[in-house]
Amino acid sequence: MKKIILTFWTLLITIILLGQDFEGKITYTNSYKSNNPQVSDTQWSTFMGNKYEYFIKGGSYKTTANGTLLQWQLYVNKDNKLYTKMANSEAVFWNDGATNPDSVLNAQINKGVAKVLGYTCDELILTCKSGTQKYYFNSKLSVTKNLFTKHKLGNWAEYISKANALPLKLVIENPQFILESVATEVVPQKLDAKLFLLPEGIQTEKSPY
Template sequence: MRLLILLLLLLLFTPAISFAQTFEGKISYANSYKSNSPQLKDEQLGLMMGTIQDYYIKGGDYKSIVNGSLVKMQLYRSAENRSYTLTGKSDLLYWEDYGKNKDVATKFDIERGKETIMGVICDVLIVYTPKSKTFYYYSNKYGVNPGLFKQHAYGNWYYIISKTKALPLKIVYEDKQFTLTSIAVNISPMKLEAKLFEVPDKSKIVPATW
């Protein structure tokens, strides 16, 4: 009888344990844009900022590869709390201190079971700042450990994941210039090599001036 009870408990709690695990792997997003400026077309925004984004994450490090003409790659290393960005202008890597944030969140709302994305029911976190409003659709199926990003103030990232404890499957960002919609189209859990998150050429690092 004791063995039977133990097996039943394992069956009941195993799904909850697996859903709470930290996601490691790759998420591909499809990005689309709606311009709020008559001087800038939606298609131009797509060409500049990219319509496909491959996002890799391992522990507290992440890397994005984008097909835009402005930004090609962004690498975040948690040990340094720095981001390294490769633009379309040169092969230089521009670093930024991610302990700084110029658009601090002022409030948030959470709505449960708001949308189904890739067959997964998602809650939505709505974050308000003085300059923008952003919707983050998420599920604990793709968990992340907020403690790994405590110093990541840039983009309100720690503020966001301290509430969701999960990676977004959809983001809708709105400001005066444009609206960005980013939706996950493929999710691939996998073990990633640590070298994927190494700075490719330290001799080409310069401070970002934007």
């Protein structure tokens, strides 16, 4: 289960970062359809959370969740490390952003296929070894792709190199579940850099997954 959870966060997180033009918070609501007969849709929602708040500044990002297992995730750009805090561990697990067990087999962009919060979104479909990842984005929420060329984990560098923008919606399908995550609020704002620091004195360990 821990491996599944970390893989999920790798994808999700995958999911949003700060670029040159946008700094602030994006709120997402999530729904799940389980592909694992041992875990129900409701259980995925309970473990992972059906709401995320994503904070983005200067190439680093932090996500907070309302799940019972996942608490938060922090990407520190200068270290190229992704930190994940679970409720059942005192330690924070980190993954090297340069390491990616997944790979992209094909990429396709479709123009103007969806609207989210009034933004007309292009669709990027990544066919991956792990499954299918669909992202819906608008160039008004732009990012600087050069900040994330080393962030291979979760196919994030691959996504950013093609979209150059934050996703407003995503659909992730893999053998464990289908996740749909949709932005419900976009708030541009200046954020305190301290938000993107690890809590003082917290124990960190390399993720076993």
